[in-house]
Every structure is written in structure tokens, then in C-alpha cells.
Amino acid sequence: MPLALCTLSHSPLYGINDPDPSVLNAVDAAFDRVRTFVEDFDPELTIVFGPDHYNGVFYDMMPAFCIGSGARAVGDWGTEPGPLPVDRTAARRLVSAVLDDGIDVAQSEELHVDHGIAQPLEFLFGKRYSNPLVPVFVNAVGLPLGPMQRIRLLGESIGREIESWNKRVLIVGSGGLSHDPPVPRLDEATPEVLARLIDGRNPSPELRAERQRRVIEAGKAHAAGDTSFQQINPDFDARIMNTFADSAVSETDSWTTDWMEKNGGHSAHEIRSWVAAFAALSTGGSYTVTNRWYWPVQEWMTGFGMMTAIQEA
Numbered sequence: 001m002p003l004a005l006c007t008l009s010h011s012p013l014y015g016i017n018d019p020d021p022s023v024l025n026a027v028d029a030a031f032d033r034v035r036t037f038v039e040d041f042d043p044e045l046t047i048v049f050g051p052d053h054y055n056g057v058f059y060d061m062m063p064a065f066c067i068g069s070g071a072r073a074v075g076d077w078g079t080e081p082g083p084l085p086v087d088r089t090a091a092r093r094l095v096s097a098v099l100d101d102g103i104d105v106a107q108s109e110e111l112h113v114d115h116g117i118a119q120p121l122e123f124l125f126g127k128r129y130s131n132p133l134v135p136v137f138v139n140a141v142g143l144p145l146g147p148m149q150r151i152r153l154l155g156e157s158i159g160r161e162i163e164s165w166n167k168r169v170l171i172v173g174s175g176g177l178s179h180d181p182p183v184p185r186l187d188e189a190t191p192e193v194l195a196r197l198i199d200g201r202n203p204s205p206e207l208r209a210e211r212q213r214r215v216i217e218a219g220k221a222h223a224a225g226d227t228s229f230q231q232i233n234p235d236f237d238a239r240i241m242n243t244f245a246d247s248a249v250s251e252t253d254s255w256t257t258d259w260m261e262k263n264g265g266h267s268a269h270e271i272r273s274w275v276a277a278f279a280a281l282s283t284g285g286s287y288t289v290t291n292r293w294y295w296p297v298q299e300w301m302t303g304f305g306m307m308t309a310i311q312e313a
């Protein structure tokens with residue numbers, strides 16, 4: 001049974017600080033196409049790789065990656081809070097298979113996920129979706145990060161296991177391409193920020209609003225041409241998407257964190273979700289990229305891309 005994939009950027013500023021309607025309409029039309037792709041595939045299970053932005057996973061225990069055998073959405077940026085429809089049996093089997101492959105994945109029976117995982121699920125399935133899924137947290141924000149090869153190996157291990165289940169499994173990878181929105185960093189955190197990077201779950205509504213305001217203001221300044229932010233890099237983004245379109249997933253092993261940051265900004269590390277997703281898809285042999293879209297969206301501060309792909313029979 002073939003596997004299918006969609007990788008897509010997310011943005012907290014979608015619906016809040018939108019680009020010109022000509023761009024927004026094109027993005028929404030692409031979402032419609034991706035939704036049709038998913039409906040036609042009719043997945044029995046969805047594996048979703050995505051990051052967190054200090055809303056669900058903190059430095060009290062920062063894993064490189066973590067499979068959620070239970071999960072709840074924190075409900076940031078307008079996403080629906082509450083439990084996710086996790087297939088616990090599938091998730092636990094994945095944990096065992098990945099550990100057997102020598103990858104020390106973490107497991108959570110209650111993974112807290114933010115818009116990095118919840119937004120693409122809502123884009124694809126609508127709010128209050130009930131499709132069985134397994135969320136996989138991919139650290140892309142809590143520096144330092146390990147080598148890219150590890151995320152490829154994680155993806156491949158998950159791919160080999162789901163391949164053996166003889167089910168229609170959709171693999172989703174969530175994250176922006178080049179972008180550098182204001183996300184706090186450990187190495188420059190004030191004591192107050194450090195405290196919430198370590199233990200920041202359930203912030204007060206005031207603190208959440210203040211954090212969100214910072215991102216919204218940055219989006220507005222970025223769109224107005226403020227050059228103090230690292231700029232979107234369409235050439236870098238094209239290279240990333242071409243690598244996946246060329247089925248050259250193992251080339252990502254040579255992408256260093258420095259190279260990613262210099263060319264794509266700190267949040268370019270979210271591309272790790274795409275690497276995991278394409279690596280998982282690649283384990284069954286050849287795949288075909290059925291569609292790709294890309295826009296550099298200043299208002300969302302991100303190179304916004306989407307790809308769909310399916311295994312060849």
C-alpha cells in the first residue's frame with residue numbers, strides 16, 4: 001500500500017497579518033489542492049512531524065525528537081485546545097521500532113503540541129478533526145541541535161515500520177523554509193525569559209498576548225521593509241525543495257546547522273520536519289512529487305512552501 005506525503009509551512013500570522021489578496025488567494029487555492037490530494041488518498045493514519053515554539057516542550061527536558069503516544073494541543077494562535085486523536089497503539093509500536101533501530105527517541109504519553117503541529121492538521125482536516133494520527137515532535141528551536149543525519153535516520157526508521165503495516169499512511173512535515181521570526185533563544189535569554197524557556201507551560205493570558213504581540217509587530221515591521229530581520233531567501237528555499245523533488249534526501253546529511261542559520265535564519269531548522277517526512281516516504285523506493293508551491297511572504301516573515309508526493313507503485 002503506498003504512502004503519501006505533504007510538507008507545508010505554518011505561520012502564526014496566517015489570518016492575522018495577511019499578504020495581498022492575490023498572494024493569500026493563491027495560498028488558499030494551494031491548500032484546497034492539498035486537501036483534495038489528502039481526501040483522494042483517504043489516509044487510515046497520519047504521522048505528523050513538527051516543531052514546538054516553547055509552548056509545549058521546554059528545557060526542563062528537551063529531547064531531539066519525541067513520539068506522542070498521547071497528545072494535547074495547547075491552543076496557541078487560534079488553534080483548538082484539547083486532546084488529539086492519537087492512535088496510541090500505532091505510536092507505541094513506532095517507539096519500539098525506532099528504538100530497535102538504535103535511535104534514542106523520546107516517548108510522551110501526553111505530548112503538548114502547539115501550532116507547529118496543530119495548524120497543519122487544522123489546515124488539512126479542519127477544526128475538531130478525528131482522523132487517527134501520531135504526532136512526532138522534532139526539535140528545531142531549542143538549540144543546540146544534533147546533526148541532520150539523525151533526523152533522516154529517524155524518518156527512515158518510521159518509514160520502514162509504517163511500510164510494514166500495509167495501511168494508507170499520510171506523512172506530514174510542518175515548518176517554514178527560510179525564516180527568522182522572534183523566537184527566544186537560550187544563549188541570549190534574560191533570567192525572566194530563561195524561566196519560561198525552562199518551565200513555561202500554561203502562561204497567563206497576559207503573557208501569551210504579550211508574546212503574540214511581539215510576533216505580530218515583527219510581521220508588520222518585516223512587511224514594511226524593516227531590514228533588521230534576516231530576510232526570506234528564495235534561492236535557499238528553492239535549493240531545499242529541489243533536493244526533495246530530486247529524491248536526494250541523503251544530501252541533507254551535509255546541511256550543517258550553521259549553514260541553515262546563515263542562509264535561512266534560525267527557524268529554517270524547521271526544515272527538519274520536511275527531512276523526516278521525505279526520509280520516511282523514501283524507504284519504500286521511488287516517489288513522485290505531485291505538486292509544489294512557494295511564496296516568499298513578508299507579512300508572515302517566511303518562505304511559505306508546500307509539496308505533495310506519493311510513492312510509486
Ligand SMILES: O=C(O)CCC(=O)/C=C/C=C(\O)C(=O)O
Nearest residue numbers: 011012053054176181182183211
Ligand atoms: O514568543 C515565543 O515564545 C514564541 C513565538 C512564536 O510562537 C513564533 C512562532 C513562529 C513560527 O511558528 C514560524 O514562523 O514558523
Ligand SMILES: [Fe+2]
Nearest residue numbers: 116175176270
Ligand atoms: Fe514555526
